[in-house]
Amino acid sequence: xxxxxxxxxxxxxxxxxxxxxxxxxxxxxxxxxxxxxxxxxxxxxxxxxxxxxxxxxxxxxxxxxxxxxxxxxxxxxxxxxxxxxxxxxxxxxxxxxxxxxxxxxxxxxxxxxxxxxxxxxxxxxxxxxxxxxxxxxxxxxxxxxxxxxxxxxxxxxxxxxxxxxxxxxxxxxxxxxxxxxxxxxxxxxxxxxxxxxxxxxxxxxxxxxxxxxxxxxxxxxxxxxxxxxxxxxxxxxxxxxxxxxxxxxxxxxxxxxxxxxxxxxxxxxxxxxxxxxxxxxxxxxxxxxxxxxxxxxxxxxxxxxxxxxxxxxxxxxxxxxxxxxxxxxxxxxxxxxxxxxxxx
Amino acid sequence: xxxxxxxxxxxxxxxxxxxxxxxxxxxxxxxxxxxxxxxxxxxxxxxxxxxxxxxxxxxxxxxxxxxxxxxxxxxxxxxxxxxxxxxxxxxxxxxxxxxxxxxxxxxxxxxxxxxxxxxxxxxxxxxxxxxxxxxxxxxxxxxxxxxxxxxxxxxxxxxxxxxxxxxxxxxxxxxxxxxxxxxxxxxxxxxxxxxxxxxxxxxxxxxxxxxxxxxxxxxxxxxxxxxxxxxxxxxxxxxxxxxxxxxxxxxxxxxxxxxxxxxxxxxxxxxxxxxxxxxxxxxxxxxxxxxxxxxxxxxxxxxxxxxxxxxxxxxxxxxxxxxxxxxxxxxxxxxxxxxxxxxx
Numbered sequence: 001x002x003x004x005x006x007x008x009x010x011x012x013x014x015x016x017x018x019x020x021x022x023x024x025x026x027x028x029x030x031x032x033x034x035x036x037x038x039x040x041x042x043x044x045x046x047x048x049x050x051x052x053x054x055x056x057x058x059x060x061x062x063x064x065x066x067x068x069x070x071x072x073x074x075x076x077x078x079x080x081x082x083x084x085x086x087x088x089x090x091x092x093x094x095x096x097x098x099x100x101x102x103x104x105x106x107x108x109x110x111x112x113x114x115x116x117x118x119x120x121x122x123x124x125x126x127x128x129x130x131x132x133x134x135x136x137x138x139x140x141x142x143x144x145x146x147x148x149x150x151x152x153x154x155x156x157x158x159x160x161x162x163x164x165x166x167x168x169x170x171x172x173x174x175x176x177x178x179x180x181x182x183x184x185x186x187x188x189x190x191x192x193x194x195x196x197x198x199x200x201x202x203x204x205x206x207x208x209x210x211x212x213x214x215x216x217x218x219x220x221x222x223x224x225x226x227x228x229x230x231x232x233x234x235x236x237x238x239x240x241x242x243x244x245x246x247x248x249x250x251x252x253x254x255x256x257x258x259x260x261x262x263x264x265x266x267x268x269x270x271x272x273x274x275x276x277x278x279x280x281x282x283x284x285x286x287x288x289x290x291x292x293x294x295x296x297x298x299x300x301x302x303x304x305x306x307x308x309x310x311x312x313x314x315x316x317x318x319x320x321x322x323x324x325x326x327x328x329x330x331x332x333x334x335x336x337x338x339x340x341x342x343x344x
Numbered sequence: 345x346x347x348x349x350x351x352x353x354x355x356x357x358x359x360x361x362x363x364x365x366x367x368x369x370x371x372x373x374x375x376x377x378x379x380x381x382x383x384x385x386x387x388x389x390x391x392x393x394x395x396x397x398x399x400x401x402x403x404x405x406x407x408x409x410x411x412x413x414x415x416x417x418x419x420x421x422x423x424x425x426x427x428x429x430x431x432x433x434x435x436x437x438x439x440x441x442x443x444x445x446x447x448x449x450x451x452x453x454x455x456x457x458x459x460x461x462x463x464x465x466x467x468x469x470x471x472x473x474x475x476x477x478x479x480x481x482x483x484x485x486x487x488x489x490x491x492x493x494x495x496x497x498x499x500x501x502x503x504x505x506x507x508x509x510x511x512x513x514x515x516x517x518x519x520x521x522x523x524x525x526x527x528x529x530x531x532x533x534x535x536x537x538x539x540x541x542x543x544x545x546x547x548x549x550x551x552x553x554x555x556x557x558x559x560x561x562x563x564x565x566x567x568x569x570x571x572x573x574x575x576x577x578x579x580x581x582x583x584x585x586x587x588x589x590x591x592x593x594x595x596x597x598x599x600x601x602x603x604x605x606x607x608x609x610x611x612x613x614x615x616x617x618x619x620x621x622x623x624x625x626x627x628x629x630x631x632x633x634x635x636x637x638x639x640x641x642x643x644x645x646x647x648x649x650x651x652x653x654x655x656x657x658x659x660x661x662x663x664x665x666x667x668x669x670x671x672x673x674x675x676x677x678x679x680x681x682x683x684x685x686x687x688x
Contacts, residue, residue, distance in 0.1 A: 017625055029388060034592070036501050037392040037489065047384040047391055051471060051486055053439040058480040081380040093398040095484050127395060131486075134401040138569060140439050140473075140484035142395055145381065155379050190591040232380055248378070 003103035006132070014104065015130055018111050022118075026090050028146070029049040029124045040144060041092055048145040050081035056136035064180045066095055066105055069114025069209040074139045077235065079121050080213035080288045084233040086221075088154040089213075090318030091126045092118065095140040097133030104276035107162060110139075121215060130164070133284045146162025153292070158230035158249035162293040167217040167307050168239055171277070175269040176201075176208030182273075184313045204263045211288040218290075228292035237283040240335040241291050242323060249293075252319040255312030255333070258326050282323070283336040334344040348448035350476070358448065359474055362455050366462075366469055367423045370434050372490070373468045382470035384488060390496060392489040394425035400480035406499055410649055411450055413553045415457025418483045421579065423465050424557035424632045426489035428577040430497040430565075432559075436462065437572050439484040441477030453612045454483075465559060495571070497636070502574035502593035506637040506658040511561045511651050513605040515621070519543075519613040520552030520629025526617075547609045556630040561651045562634075562666045572636035581627040584679040586664060593637075596663040599656030599677070601670050626667070627680040 006014060019033045031039035040047070054060060054074050062070075075092060082089040086109065094114060098107060118125055123143070183196035198205055213233075230245050238260070246253055260281050268278040293314055294302055302310055311323075322330040350358055363377045375383035384391070398404060398418050406414075420434060426433040438458060442451060462469055467487070494513055527540035542549055558577075567574065574589050582604070590597055604625050614621040637658055646654055656668075666674040 002365075030493070031496075035432065037394040038428070038507065039491075039496060040388055041395060041493070042391055042645055043388065047386055047488070048381040049435070049437060049471060049486070049488060050381040051437045051473055051484070052437050053441060053475055053484060053567040055441050055475060055477050055482075058441075058476055071610060072479050083487065084380040084382070085526055088408040091393070092672070093393060093395045093486060097397060097399050097402075097482065116405065125395060129397040131399060133396050133482075135479050138477075138482060140395070140397060142393070144393060144439060144488075146390070147383075151376070152375075152383060154375065163504040296370055329488040 006104055006107070009104060009225045013270060014107065017104065018107065019125065023133045024117060024124045025122055026124050028090060029126055032124060032126040033062050037089060038051065039121065040126070041156040042146055045146040046232065047083050047140065047151050048085050048147060048218065049089045050078055051140065052078050052081070052143040054139045056138065061184070062137070063184055065209060067109040067117070067221060071110040072117045072210055074141050075114055075117035076182055076211050076213050077288060078141045078143035079117070079123065079236070080233040082143055083213050083218050084219060084231055084290060085145070085147060086231060087145040087147035089121060089123050089143050089239050091124045091144040091225040093126060093142045093163040094128040096128070096130045097138040098130070099133045099135050099190065110154035121213065127311040145255060153228045153231040155230050155232050155245050156248040156313045158245050158251050160251060160314055160316050161296045162229050162310040163294050163296060163299060163302060163310055164253060164260065164291070164314060165302055165305070165308045166234065166238065166289055166291050166311050167214050168287070168289040169263045169266065170234065170287050170289060171205040171270070171281035171284045172263050173211060173286040174280050176204035176206070176267050177286070177292055178273055179204055181271060194243065201265060201269065203263060204269060208286065209285065212291045214307065218309045220305055224296050224304060225263060226301050228294055231290060231292035234287040234289045234291050235285060237336065238291065239333050242333055243335050245291070246321050249314070250317050252317050253312055253321045254315060256323055256324050259309065261309055262326070266285040347677060350442060350446065350448055350451070354661060358451070362451065363469065366459065366499055368630070370468050371441055374433060375410050376468060376470040376681045377472070382435065382437065384470070386490055390489040390493050392426050392429050392431045392491060393484040393486065394422055395484065396422050399571055400482065405528070406481070406581065409553060411453040412460070413455035414483070415454040416461045416554055418485050419458050419461035419467070420555050420557050421632060422485045424469065424579070426487055426558050426609035427488070427559055427562050428575055428634060430562060430572065430575060431489040431490060431491035433467050433487050433489040435468045435488040437470060437486045437525040438472040440472070440474045442474070443477045443481065448509040448675040462564060465557065470592050482509040497572050497575040499574050499576050499589050500592040501545050502589050502595050502637040502658045503642045504595060504658055504660050506573055507640060507643060507646060508599060508604065508635070508637050508656040508658060509646055509649070509652045510578070510596060510633055510655050511558050512631070512633040513610065514630045514631050514633065515614070515625035516548050516551040516607050516610045517630040518555055518624050519557060519610050521630070522546035522612060523548055524552065533594060537604050541636065542615060545609060545613065547607060548613060552630065555630065556649065557636045564651050565650055568648060570638055570642050571647050572638055574614055575634060578631040578633045578635050579629060581680065583626045583677045586677055587679050589635070589637065594661050596661050597656055597665045598659055598661040598668055599626065600668050603653065605653055605670035606675040612648045638655065
């Protein structure tokens, strides 16, 4: 890989190099990169807006995160927020802060991941801001999406007797992070040809490094004619997200330990690291699965879902938020999600 | 001022503390902070989106920038981009990266400036992302605005014989920065009660520390029935912006040195620092004035404007981009704007 100092291109040159081959896909994108603003046409649909900030040393570690995957993930986590409203993502803006140790080739790698996610999910890159940074890499992405007003699902719509569902499985991204951290520590001081052995753990790495937003879950919900009453994506951990829905909907909940979906590789890794498996699944975070509630009358429809499963039910607020263990004990659910300010 | 470590609030506590008193003002804001996404209703209007990233040590120096002003400016520069499309700003998202040396009180100061700008320009804060950072403060703001399709003004619409206008005056923000830098260097090593003397220079400081987006220029253009053919805001410097309009419109230009608007304080400061005044006005940047072109037939209307003045005319592309000096020489316009990657 050749190395080009970013200063040889300058900001406008860099933006031009990064965006000139990108073709706009949505009719609603009237104007993308290259003016003061992007211009988006939504007619009668409602516009959704979400934004995420990813900082080196806080949200990612480049010693084990390929830049292409990082770009993909940065987009994916924003799309996930749009799907979590039952919307369709349409446009993103990407702002980058880039320190001197990064070359144009590095930033191209990052953008190749950004574009791969845009391509896969039919999203247009419409603007951004690119700057030098004093230290490290930072990525700030804003995503704009659309939804008809009656389709939008908030966190506040869960009602007593609703069923609680979650897509995919939980805890794998967290276990992937533990695995990467362990190998990083183990390889420190070894020669640079050291190759960590990740055989049989590919799923955990993929979940950590290249999460996919669950567009397929939204599609299946529509196919089955299910409109969730409340929904959000699982970024901080199931416990934390359940408490958000309970608080904003003014309800309580019971989830069942034996219903929490966990992949085999997650279970093996938890055992190997001597960690509590259910704690990892409840509090691990970064799963980007969808947590949603549906009316009790949708019970049969939900049972047919291939992408999600029933894990509990909504109760009256005064009954609190509890997990029912395998031996029928009730454990109060507490937010132990990942906290970027360090006090968990 | 008391000091609260941010970790005592945590991310959700901090967001809650920062946003709970903010009242939504626009009917189009269906949902602000507190869900996966903001929800914005634009009916038949077109949506505009712009984003800016401000990094400590690159875009601002906290030794002389009050946090409240920084928050105000961070919003102002985004609003300026929406006005530069002839649109009306409506919503912003604010993402912050905050290192350990900042307290909750610091961040409240920053937000008081953000809210002051929102209040003054009728804009809603609808979301964001807040995180710890390894070093320094960073602010990423995205602004959403609206405009009817036929009102939107791009950079690409300038035509041969159009008149070129600019609002306010140029170079003052740059001179304000020189003044602040000089005092910072002069005060280094002195005791902390040292008070720099800025008397008579207040305008320069205000232009650097608290720029105002030119909503009033847009209002006057509408009042006089002028629809610019091309428009952008002056953030990198007049030279750089003129070349953007020429390139994107496929035209050339002549601007007249004796028409460039310069404030008295800017001129005095340039003389004191032994700097070329016109160079500062053409290349200084951060003025956040509006540069626009109008058809020749609007000549009389433009002459009536209180907020802007005529500085030149658009020519055929092959005539190039030149400044006509006071002694009728022609100097080629080159972009020497501020470049965040350090190669000017």
